[in-house]
Amino acid sequence: xxxxxxxxxxxxxxxxxxxxxxxxxxxxxxxxxxxxxxxxxxxxxxxxxxxxxxxxxxxxxxxxxxxxxxxxxxxxxxxxxxxxxxxxxxxxxxxxxxxxxxxxxxxxxxxxxxxxxxxxxxxxxxxxxxxxxxxxxxxxxxxxxxxxxxxxxxxxxxxxxxxxxxxxxxxxxxxxxxxxxxxxxxxxxxxxxxxxxxxxxxxxxxxxxxxxxxxxxxxxxxxxxxxxxxxxxxxxxxxxxxxxxxxxxxxxxxxxxxxxxxxxxxxxxxxxxxxxxxxxxxxxxxxxxxxxxxxxxxxxxxxxxxxxxxxxxxxxxxxxxxxxxxxxxxxxxxxxxxxxxxxxxxxxxxxxxxxxxxxxxxxxxxxxxxxxxxxxxxxxxxxxxxxxxxxxxxxxxxxxxxxxxxxxxxxxxxxxxxxxxxxxxxxxxxxxxxxxxxxxxxxxxxxxxxxxxxxxxxxxxxxxxxxxxxxxxxxxxxxxxxxxxxxxxxxxxxxxxxxxx
Numbered sequence: 001x002x003x004x005x006x007x008x009x010x011x012x013x014x015x016x017x018x019x020x021x022x023x024x025x026x027x028x029x030x031x032x033x034x035x036x037x038x039x040x041x042x043x044x045x046x047x048x049x050x051x052x053x054x055x056x057x058x059x060x061x062x063x064x065x066x067x068x069x070x071x072x073x074x075x076x077x078x079x080x081x082x083x084x085x086x087x088x089x090x091x092x093x094x095x096x097x098x099x100x101x102x103x104x105x106x107x108x109x110x111x112x113x114x115x116x117x118x119x120x121x122x123x124x125x126x127x128x129x130x131x132x133x134x135x136x137x138x139x140x141x142x143x144x145x146x147x148x149x150x151x152x153x154x155x156x157x158x159x160x161x162x163x164x165x166x167x168x169x170x171x172x173x174x175x176x177x178x179x180x181x182x183x184x185x186x187x188x189x190x191x192x193x194x195x196x197x198x199x200x201x202x203x204x205x206x207x208x209x210x211x212x213x214x215x216x217x218x219x220x221x222x223x224x225x226x227x228x229x230x231x232x233x234x235x236x237x238x239x240x241x242x243x244x245x246x247x248x249x250x251x252x253x254x255x256x257x258x259x260x261x262x263x264x265x266x267x268x269x270x271x272x273x274x275x276x277x278x279x280x281x282x283x284x285x286x287x288x289x290x291x292x293x294x295x296x297x298x299x300x301x302x303x304x305x306x307x308x309x310x311x312x313x314x315x316x317x318x319x320x321x322x323x324x325x326x327x328x329x330x331x332x333x334x335x336x337x338x339x340x341x342x343x344x345x346x347x348x349x350x351x352x353x354x355x356x357x358x359x360x361x362x363x364x365x366x367x368x369x370x371x372x373x374x375x376x377x378x379x380x381x382x383x384x385x386x387x388x389x390x391x392x393x394x395x396x397x398x399x400x401x402x403x404x405x406x407x408x409x410x411x412x413x414x415x416x417x418x419x420x421x422x423x424x425x426x427x428x429x430x431x432x433x434x435x436x437x438x439x440x441x442x443x444x445x446x447x448x449x450x451x452x453x454x455x456x457x458x459x460x461x462x463x464x465x466x467x468x469x470x471x472x473x474x475x476x477x478x479x480x481x482x483x484x485x486x487x488x489x490x491x492x493x494x495x496x497x498x499x500x501x
Contacts, residue, residue: 004069004246004247005169005170005171005247006170006171006247006248006249007170007171007175007247007248007249008171008175009175010252010253010257011179012171012175012178012179013175013244013247013248013252013257014257014260014261014264015175015178015179015181015182015183016174016175016178016244016334016337016338017062017235017241017244017257017261018182018260018261018264018265019178019181019182019185019334019335019337019338020235020240020241020244020334020335020337020338020339021233021234021235021261021262021264021265021335022182022185022264022265022268022269022331022334022335023233023235023331023332023334023335024103024106024302024328024331024332024335025229025232025233025269026233026265026268026269026272026331027269027272027275027276027302027327027328027331028276028297028298028299028301028302029229029233029297029298030229030233030269030270030272030273031209031269031272031273031276031277031297032295032296032297032298032301033225033229033297034046034209034273035208035209035277035295037216037222037225037226038212038213038214038215038216038217038222039208039209039210039211039212039213040210040211040212041212041213041214041216041217042216042222042226044217045217045222045223045225045226045227046226046229046230046266048226049223049226049227049229049230049231049441050230050262050266052433052437052438053227053230053231053433053437053438053441053442054230054231054234054236054262055258055259055262056402056426056430056433056434056437056438057231057234057236057237057398057401057402057434057438058234058236058241058258058261058262059254059255059258059418059426059430060401060402060405060414060434061236061240061241061242061245061401062241062242062244062245062248062254062257062258063245063254063414063417063418063421064076064079064242064245064401064405065241065242065243065244065245065246065247065248066245066246066248066252066254066421067079067417068246069246070246070349071089071093071239071242071243071246071342071345071346071348071349071350072089072090072092072093072239072242072243072342072345072346073086073089073090073093073346073349073350073486073487073490074086074089074349074350074490075089075242075246076088076089076401076404077089079404079405079409080404080408080409083487083490084487085404085408086486086487086490087483087484087487088397088400088401088404089239089242089346090346090482090483090484090486090487091393091396091397091479091480091483092237092238092239092242092342092393092397092401093239093342093343093346093483093486094393094479094482094483094486095237095238095239095389095393095394095397095479096238096239096240096339096342096343097339097342097343097362097365097366097369098369098385098389098393098475098479099238099339099389099393099394100336100339100340100343100366101366101367101369101370101373102370102373102381102382102385102386103332103335103336103339104155104158104159104162104332104336104366104367104370105151105155105370105373105374105378105382106299106332106382107158107329107332107333107336108151108152108154108155108157108158108374109134109151109154109299109303110302110325110328110329110332111154111157111158111329112134112150112151112154113303113307113321113325114322114325114326114329117310117318117321117322117324117325118318118321118322119318120307120310120311120317120318120321122307122311123311124311126303126304126305126307126308126311127304127308130303130304130307131304131379134148134150134151134303135148135151135376135378135379136148136375136376137376137377137379137380138376138377138380139380140377140380140464140465140468141377141378141379141380141381141384141464141465141468142377142465142467142468143376143377144372144375144376144377144378145375145376145377146375146376147371147374147375148374148375148376148378151374151378152371152374155367155370155371155374156367158333158336159363159366159367159370161333162333162336162337162340162363163359163360163363165177165337166337166340166341166344166355166359166362166363167355167356167359167360169355170247174337174338174341177337178334178337181330181333181334182334184330185268185327185330185331185334186268188323188326188327188330189268189271189272189275189327190271191323192275192320192323192324192327193271193274193275193278195320196274196275196276196278196279196282197274197278199278199279199281199282199313200282200285200286201281201282201283201284201285201286202277202278202279202281202282203278203281204281204284204285204291205277205278205279205280205281205282205284205291206274206277206278206281207281208277208280208281208291208292208295209273209274209276209277224441224444224445224448227441227442227445228445231394231395231398231442232390232394233265233266233269234261234262234265235335235338236394236398237393237394237395237396237397237398237401238339238342238394238397239342239346239397240338240339240341240342243338243341243342243345243346244338244341246345250421251420251421251422252421253421253422253423253424254418254421254422255418255419255422255423255424255425255426256422256423256424259424276301276306277291277295279306279309280294280295280305280309282309282312283305283308283309283312286312299379302328306324307321310324340359340362340363340366343358343361343362343365343366344358344359344362345358347361347362350486350490351489351490380464380468381468381472383458383459384458384464384468384469384472385472385475387449387453387458388472388473388475388476389476391445391446391449391450392446392473392476393476393479395442395443395445395446396442396446398438398442399438399439399442399443399446402434402435402438402439402442403435403439405434406431406434406435406436406439407435411430411431411434411435412428412431415428415430415431453469457469
């Protein structure tokens with residue numbers, strides 16, 4: 001039996017876990033959600049969600065990995081002593097593979113834009129350049145058009161980097177790289193924040209970002225958005241923290257580590273908001289319009305609005321562009337490494353593959369799955385799958401694992417063991433968060449999203465054809481069926497290894 005790998009240091013684990021949590025959403029989603037959900041007032045529901053759902057789930061997943069020393073599928077089997085519960089872990093693993101297949105395409109865009117940044121190749125109309133010249137967006141996901149060669153080449157480069165890092169292993173690959181990337185990311189975000197606050201009109205943008213509107217807190221959607229942001233930013237429900245937790249040694253202070261990861265991720269997102277809104281404030285002042293006319297989120301912020309603002313800076317604009325897209329690339333890479341490790345670890349544990357072979361299969365399958373997103377219709381498929389994966393995979397897995405720990409295994413038993421490993425202990429509040437609060441919020445979010453799609457289509461402003469929505473759902477359904485098949489095909493039987501506290 002091959003000896004299981006371990007992190008070299010606690011610092012190495014924290015950098016890798018924080019890197020997994022810090023992703024593109026910290027930069028292009030959190031600031032926008034904060035702005036539209038009451039500005040500074042949004043931090044009240046956000047912190048409440050962090051304490052009642054985010055940190056409890058981190059404790060659960062890291063603790064589950066640390067105790068069982070298994071990847072996500074086998075961890076649930078060993079925990080419950082019943083092989084059928086491995087489906088939850090396999091669905092998390094397959095969901096991660098589907099997620100990273102399109103996430104890596106965004107990284108390919110970022111790599112291409114990083115190369116273009118010194119010359120501001122997007123010109124004076126970044127929107128037309130991004131949507132037509134770069135993506136070749138056909139306007140309909142069912143109309144694929146042709147493969148965009150530039151994006152495909154960048155995608156191959158991204159997956160080669162992922163393969164090299166994950167194939168090297170935990171210490172020599174993942175830990176070694178993230179110990180460099182994550183501190184560097186903090187340095188770059190600090191530079192961007194400081195520079196953006198010196199722009200004319202920057203403080204007006206920051207005021208829009210932080211000015212509290214407490215009346216928004218009466219809207220249930222704001223609270224659901226807070227829980228959604230916390231859940232999706234912390235890499236829970238993906239099997240990511242389970243696999244990283246499985247490489248911990250002995251008593252690893254699981255509770256303290258969970259708090260550090262959660263607050264480091266939140267602080268990074270908070271700082272990113274200053275860089276984003278400082279720049280948007282400058283852009284609005286230059287155009288003579290209000291902030292509300294330029295504020296956007298997602299890919300449009302990163303590849304249209306921010307490049308347009310950069311083009312207005314004049315001298316030194318290329319440097320700001322390079323720093324911004326390099327930051328996006330590192331944030332994306334640290335997350336994609338973890339997502340790739342989820343699949344790699346699952347294949348190694350369940351099918352007795354070597355690390356190199358498992359990494360090759362995981363990266364190869366993800367690369368092939370990502371090719372559809374490099375076509376002219378790929379932008380639509382990316383948006384569609386991002387919505388489906390976030391809710392029908394990650395949210396569903398999060399709810400199921402909370403119910404399994406809370407009611408099947410019993411939250412109290414799990415909490416006793418976690419506290420035994422930690423300097424800081426969690427109380428009975430953790431039990432109720434896992435048993436009731438987290439499942440209720442995630443199921444509510446899932447139902448709310450499903451009803452919105454059925455009622456108004458997706459996206460609401462310009463719904464895709466019903467056939468595209470159906471095909472997206474069938475892909476998710478196929479993933480669920482594949483998870484059941486993986487349970488049946490698993491070569492390792494751990495059902496007799498009862499979890500004891």
